[in-house]
Amino acid sequence: MLRDYYCAKCPIVKRSPRSTGVKMLLQATKKAPERVLDFGCSNWRNSKYLESLGAWAVKMDAIPDTKPDIVAYPTHMPFRDRAFDAVLLTHVLMFLEKKDDWAPTLNEVIRISRQFVVLETYRVKHNGSLQYTVPELLSYLSSLHVIKRNVRADMQNFIIHL
Secondary structure, three states, X not given: OHHHHHHHOOOXXXXXXXXXXHHHHHHHHOOOOOEEEEEOOOOOHHHHHHHHOOOEEEEEEXXXXXXXXXXXXXXXXXXXXXXXXXXXXXXXXXXXXXXXHHHHHHHHHHHHEEEEEEEEEEOOOOOOOOOOOHHHHHHHHOOOOEEEEEEOOOEEEEEEEO
């Protein structure tokens, strides 16, 4: 899979123990959420970081080789409503099979989160990834309560409060 290729070569893991989105979440909440679903970042640095702060994290991915706790595609997550304090959707949208999966994926993470969704995307320069514009991404989030954002042309981070 394309995402597996990109994640395996990720140089950021060596420079930072957690993603920008998790940093923004902690700035907004002042404490780590207790129950976290970490979907998508196959090196699990966010889970490890939040666990070091006392959180209980479930690692989930669509790629079994990343050794998640649960393997599932993000449009159908096997959890009850409001099961987690925060759901991290780290570098997932641009690697989905089609853009039509964006809305169901966002609906699922909102369904299973009690308080926060951390959405992180970046521009992948490869024909196999989903290409999008920042305005297009913002249109998907327009009805949500975004409390923090970091938007650049190449990377976007959002903290959504439910």
